[in-house]
Amino acid sequence: MSVSPNSEVRLLGTSEVVRNILADIDCAARSGAKVLITGETGVGKEVVARLIHHRSARAAGKLVTVNCAGLPDSLLESELFGHVRGSFTGAYRDKPGLLEMAPNGTVFLDEVGEMSARMQVVLLRFLETGEIQRIGADRSHTRVNVRLITATNRDLPKEIAAGNFREDLFFRLNVIRMTIPPLRERIEDVPLLFDHYLALYCEQHRVERPEISQAALDVLLGYRWPGNIRELRNVAERIALKSVGQILRPADLPSELLKPAQGAPLVAGAAAPTHSAQVEEMTQRMLRHGESFWSVVYPVFMARDLTRADLRRIVEIGLESTNGNYRLLVALYNMPNEDYKRFLGFLRKHNCHLPFQRFRTIPSRVSSGNVPRTPVAAAG
Amino acid sequence: MAQESAPATTDGRGPVVIVDDDVSCLAAVEQIVRHWGHDTVTFRSFEDARAYLASATPAVVIVDVRLGNYNGLQLIHFSQERSPATQWLVVSGFDDPVLRKEATKLGALFLTKPLDLGKLKEHLERNERPATSA
Structure with missing residues (x-):
């Protein structure tokens, strides 16, 4: 839970995904409407929320961040809405809520999907009236002018179907929806x-x-x-x-x-035994006679005259000779450097992309053995 | 993305854009609006409607609040600046006072389902007048 200064935040990247997000951030910033940001953990939902705030008309106001996960109801309610002295054990003095602390600013509720059913009702009511009532206060309502930005990594429609999240609250929070794709998609x-x-x-x-x-x-x-x-x-x-x-x-x-990724195409060793004469002949043509993979292996494989196991064996031979370096392998099999991506794409498409790590272990030490590994002393 | 605007009909009116992810609702509204003599352009998803609105400036858009993961109001927020003259009709299956207020604040008409066809017709006619007299 923090009240942040208008610190410099940036969304790094040059991919189309990032460009689209930045355009949407500008749209959302100008609109002033409530925003729901969704995306996996660690994709930068808070960065997006900050950017929306800083680029909005509320930039002069504060941005208050509240993480709704891991706080018991009473504590979260007190954090958001504040309490009056004596309203519960330990409430020694009046305390304003975070919603009061960002007048004309933005409140960012992170992990809003973790809110309890009771807190969802409290929030729902706040959205309707724009008023807050400190815990224990009689009837002194305070109207606050804040913009709400929320975020979650949960699939809220699924949570609604399971009865864990209120549909009416979802529709009120989800006026502008921004989905931040995972890093692997950019x-x-x-x-x-x-x-x-x-x-x-x-x-x-x-x-x-x-x-x-x-x-x-x-x-x-x-x-x-x-x-x-x-x-x-x-x-x-x-x-x-x-x-x-x-x-x-x-x-x-x-x-x-x-470690090879889960669901990686190949179990190491599965291709090892089928060491056919055809594989032998093809690798010889590439290694000794300078013929290209594209002319020796590719057409035969595409004509289904070469099995996947054979293709994997050819890749394996290449990786064994190059210490698991696919770039070198591309050169070894007489393909131009520019074909690197195309070659890997081809292997992946046919489930023949072998994890290279196991080919790397021993010899790489030899080449790096002379590099000193002493830490650079801290200056000053 | 195409830069040309929506094809205008012979009398100078643009088509009425209808966005609803419920196919039967979409078809029903489309049929009625066509019956009243308007051309229509329909979209079943937020994304398609958004892509269309990135280059078109229709006179009227009828949009459902619930569009899969999205809220129909987002279309207004994201296109209003580019297309300020567009009249928006927000249709909702439930009367949520908060959403009604937000739609009204955006200058949109908030209608609940089942649609009051008289109101809809009146609104469409009111909107075509300035265009035809121009």
């Missing part, structure tokens, strides 16, 4: 975001900022980011605290990023 923003947070935390902790290796970047781009931007920020901070040295390698990243 994965193209990951390099920019990671770079930003890494620079930020390295400066904060006064360590030298490592250069991100291509392989590490591939890991970042291949990860599902279930915790979204908050998780990415945490990873960046952990990297900064670890002081990895001059170059950030996949091995420096937290282990959960290196």
Whole structure:
């Protein structure tokens, strides 16, 4: 629970998703209507709420944030509406509610989906009258002029169907709806975001900022980011605290990023035994005779004369020779660098994209063995 | 996104835009409005209506409050600036005083279902007058 200053907030990214959100933020800011922000945990719902406030006519007023989760009813009610002295044990003096503390400002209710049925009724009534009554107060109603922005990571229509959320409250809160997509749906923003947070935390902790290796970047781009931007920020901070040295390698990243994603296309080893003569011949043509994957393997696979297991074996051979580096593999199989994305897309489409991590473990140490891993001493 | 506005009918009136995710309601209103001699453009989802309104400036929009995950009022908020002359009719299956107040504040007419057809007709006729006399 906080009363924030008009601090600088930004929504980072250049993807179309971000551009659309920014356009919607401007629309929502100008309108002054209640906004419901939905999206997974860590996508930046609070950032969006702040931007709406700062770009609105209420920017001169305060923005008060209240997290509705994890607070018992009585406490949440007292936080929002305030109480008078003696209204309950521990209420030693009059206390104004947060709704009173942002006149002509904005109140941001986070995790509104966690509100109890009783609090939902209280909020519903407030929306209707615009009046607040401190707990324990007789009849002294105060009218407040605040704009309400709410957020939740719950699927409210589903909660309504399950009887956990009031439909009438939902419709009153959901005048303007903004849905913030998860990070994996704007994965193209990951390099920019990671770079930003890494620079930020390295400066904060006064360590030298490592250069991100291509392989590490591939890991970042291949990860599902279930915790979204908050998780990415945490990873960046952990990297900064670890002081990895001059170059950030996949091995420096937290282990959960290196585990194959759930539902990954292939179980390691499943393709291993089928080592047919056809596979042998094709890899020889590519490795020894400089023929391209697109002319040797692709047409045969598309004509269904090559099984998925065979294709996986070909990929596996490539990864074994390149320490699990798909970019090198593209070169190894005589494809132009620009085909990297197309090649990975092709493998994914046919469930033949192997997790590269298990090919990386041993030899990468050899190449990085000489890089000193001593932390850079903090200046000052 | 296309920049051209909605196709105008021969007498200079734009079509009446109807947005409702309930197909039978949409069809019923469409039929009645057509019967009164107006052209119609219909949308079954918020997203489609929003995309249309990004480039069109219709004279009248009839919009249901409940549009899947969205509130019909959002269409007014997001298009009013671009299309200030558009008249909005907000239709709701339940009479929520808060939503009624918000719709009225936006200059929209708030009607509850079942629709009062007399009121609807009156409103549509009132709106076409300035356009035809111009």
